[in-house]
Amino acid sequence: MRYAEDHKAQTHxxxxxxxxxxxxxxxxxATGLQPLMKALGLTHGGFYAHFKSKDDLVEKALRCAVDQLAESRxxxxxxxxxxxAFIDLYLSPEHRAEPENGCPLPTMSSELGQRGQPSEITDELINQMLxxxxxxxxxxxxDSDKSVMMMSALVGAVVLARSAKDPQLAERILQTTRQQLKQQISKA
Structure with missing residues (x-):
């Protein structure tokens, strides 16, 4: 069976x-290579035709997530x-409910830190948000200090809202943070 010339690039x-x-x-x-590849109808062994290691995949997937986020935003x-508008979008119920389509910082940043693998891509995303x-x-x-505080509140609110079992509590976290951050940018 012959594949199209760009088959490997498409699979990648x-x-x-x-x-x-x-x-x-x-x-x-929590993302294993075998289930990942199986979900795509591919073999675990085929993974290594595309990536050197899971760490290699993590870095490239983070880049992909950042690019997807920029396009969506x-x-x-x-x-x-x-x-x-940025605050409203980031602290929306959709962003809370659909982490697979949102910003990678609430899910991935703590893991990258725990793994001892901070990424330049994370720095790039943080600077874009600031x-x-x-x-x-x-x-x-x-100013730059206020934007750091605001970005930290944005990411933290999404982390907390996603971890809350009670949907009313999750919405309260998002709504309160949204209101407080908007008040901050209305003050000189």
Missing amino acids: QRILQEAASRFRRDGIG ATKLSADRSAA SALEAGAPTGTC
């Missing part, structure tokens, strides 16, 4: 997209690049 991309989704939804440690915020907050805030309302 499918693995990356599935891994990016699973790492964001389930975490790095650009689409959803196309008309409104304000910090308030820039989005600073650029989208009214002039003089969000």
Whole structure:
């Protein structure tokens, strides 16, 4: 059976997209290579034709997740690049309920730190978020220290909301954080 010339590249991309989704939804440690490959109809041994190791996959899947997030954010915020719109999007019930489609920081950042494998891609994403907050805030309302605090609150609120069993508590965490952060950018 002959494959199309770009079959390997397409397979590589499918693995990356599935891994990016699973790492964001389930975490790095809980995502096994064998179940990942099986979900794609591929063999575990075939994994090594595409990646050197799971660590290699993690780094490339993180890049894929960041790229997907940037594309999604650009689409959803196309008309409104304000910090308030960014906060609303990040602290939305959809972002809480669909980690596989959202920001990798709430799920992956603590694991990368625990594994002793911080990533330059994580730094890049953090800096992108800080820039989005600073650029989208009214002039003089969000300096670099405030944007760090706000970004930390955004990520922390999503982590807490996802871990809450009670849906009302989860929504309260998101709503309260949203309101408080928006008040912060309205103050000079």
